[in-house]
Amino acid sequence: MNEMLVPEDMDGARLDQALELLLPGSSLRERRRAWEAGAVLVDGRARSKGFRVSVGQRLVLAARERGESSPVLGVRLLSVQGDYAALFKPGGMHSAAIAGRDNPSVERLLPELLPGRGARLLNRLDFLTSGIVLAALTPEAAARYYELEDAGRVTKEYRALVRGCLEWPVTVMNALDTDGRKKTKVLAREDESPLRWTRAEPLEYDEDHDRTLLKVVIHKGARHQIRAHLAHVLLPIVGDPLYGGGEGERLFLHHGRLSFEGFEVAVESGFPVAGGGTGRTIPQDDASKN
Incomplete structure (x- = not known):
């Protein structure tokens, strides 16, 4: 792995130009190919090749063999x-x-992470959301997953760190309008399908920062469903630039568990309740009340 800090004479340069620091003598096409391999980071984050670098930022370039997980980008095969x-x-x-x-994406990495398997992406997470993304390895598997999802037999569990205090579980049943808007609009009427409802249960409360760690469960989901529903009940997710007024550097929403017939996978979020705050665990008997 090679790394270097951006010098003054490269301030404001495009990332594909700045890569000359790590690949001296290379052509612009060669540097773009290195970026397309998904092995370039700026201060620990994947950036588009048109991203403008600044003095002092750390550029990292790491080689990767075909079929190997992508630790540089943070994408990895779970199961x-x-x-x-x-x-x-x-x-x-x-x-x-x-x-x-040509932005980096999980979908672009599928042929490398699952070579020769014909993997097809089945679900999406928002750009700032971390966690589980599922792929089918056959058309039949994809069709079966969508059938199970439509039947409410897929469970998607998230962790969300929100502003405010939630003492008891809540189910947000409002219908959503996702058409033609950057933001999803929460409607006053109830959605007739429970597949579009959002169930939130408090796990821990940080009194110092007035933040609650939630377990959130959905079964199908719509664009920005969890983010919009939680903001609607005055529990915006920490770091949400659309619904919570956050700066957007990190959205504290994580898809941590996915289960359906014959399949289950989980990955921890690593979320603190809030940086260094004093947390109070919500007792299980309290959290189960409606």
């Missing part, structure tokens, strides 16, 4: 069970490839 594969997506990366753009 292969039958015709399904679960992968970990870090916050700050796209789940799916975006048409007309």
